[in-house]
Amino acid sequence: MFGTRLLGRNSQEKRARDGQKGAPVSAHFDDVYFSVDDGLAESEYVFLDGNRLPRGWQGRDYFTIAETGFGTGLNFLVAWKRFEETATPDQKLHFISIEKFPLDVEEIELHLQPWKEVFEGYLNKLLKVYPFVTPGFHRVMINKRVMLTLVFDDVNAAMPQISGDVDAWFLDGFKPSTNPDMWSDEVFKNVARLSKPGTRLSTFTAAGGVRRGLSDVGFTVEKTKGYGRKRDMTIGVFKPEEITGENG
Numbered sequence: 001m002f003g004t005r006l007l008g009r010n011s012q013e014k015r016a017r018d019g020q021k022g023a024p025v026s027a028h029f030d031d032v033y034f035s036v037d038d039g040l041a042e043s044e045y046v047f048l049d050g051n052r053l054p055r056g057w058q059g060r061d062y063f064t065i066a067e068t069g070f071g072t073g074l075n076f077l078v079a080w081k082r083f084e085e086t087a088t089p090d091q092k093l094h095f096i097s098i099e100k101f102p103l104d105v106e107e108i109e110l111h112l113q114p115w116k117e118v119f120e121g122y123l124n125k126l127l128k129v130y131p132f133v134t135p136g137f138h139r140v141m142i143n144k145r146v147m148l149t150l151v152f153d154d155v156n157a158a159m160p161q162i163s164g165d166v167d168a169w170f171l172d173g174f175k176p177s178t179n180p181d182m183w184s185d186e187v188f189k190n191v192a193r194l195s196k197p198g199t200r201l202s203t204f205t206a207a208g209g210v211r212r213g214l215s216d217v218g219f220t221v222e223k224t225k226g227y228g229r230k231r232d233m234t235i236g237v238f239k240p241e242e243i244t245g246e247n248g
């Protein structure tokens with residue numbers, strides 16, 4: 001029943017796996033999982049720099065990142081690696097990611113081949129602990145200070161079930177024109193519910209509807225230079241006391 005909604009390896013969603021320099025493509029959403037030029041550099045630029053990380057977790061005992069769209073796990077690996085490189089031993093990271101169409105371990109390994117050396121140790125660990133592709137919450141202790149919660153479900157169904165405070169959002173759910181479900185009012189409402197003053201977000205898209213939706217729920221959003229050939233992207237900070245429209 002439920003499982004048929006989660007499209008994994010044998011899904012109807014056809015992916016051009018080795019097209020475009022190895023960057024996976026979703027034919028269904030007519031979009032790429034990450035930049036065909038350099039997915040790693042894009043992830044660092046859009047999601048780490050866009051959220052002012054690692055500065056954001058400096059001096060914090062616990063730091064929580066939440067992501068819409070786990071995909072290949074590239075963003076998770078980028079954040080986890082940077083955390084290990086910059087955080088002090090007593091700091092802890094919780095990374096939550098929601099994914100409706102989980103890839104399986106073979107697909108993840110294949111798509112992340114270009115960065116096998118960069119993520120040496122990290123990628124193997126992820127592949128080893130990656131949960132069975134069954135619906136629901138999967139919590140994985142990556143090591144003593146990094147925890148990964150994978151929620152295999154539609155973002156609109158998953159978000160209301162999540163509680164806690166998120167410090168940084170990676171909004172990465174394919175472009176809004178082909179995947180409006182990822183950018184619904186319900187999603188924006190829950191992003192705000194899980195945020196606290198000062199929570200940051202970033203996303204590759206600068207679509208007006210996304211900026212307005214985020215602004216309406218209390219984020220001060222800013223259009224900024226996108227990665228590579230992308231002209232713009234969006235960053236934001238939660239300032240619920242200033243709900244006055246875009247750019248506060």
Ligand SMILES: C[S@@+](CC[C@H](N)C(=O)[O-])C[C@H]1O[C@@H](n2cnc3c(N)ncnc32)[C@H](O)[C@@H]1O
Nearest residue numbers: 069070071072073074075099100101154155174
């Ligand atoms: C651009 S890709 C994410 C790339 C990913 N962050 C990475 O590091 O590889 C967008 C992801 O959103 C997922 N997705 C699309 N619609 C969704 C929905 N309604 N709910 C949850 N996940 C969804 C897709 O399956 C895909 O994995």
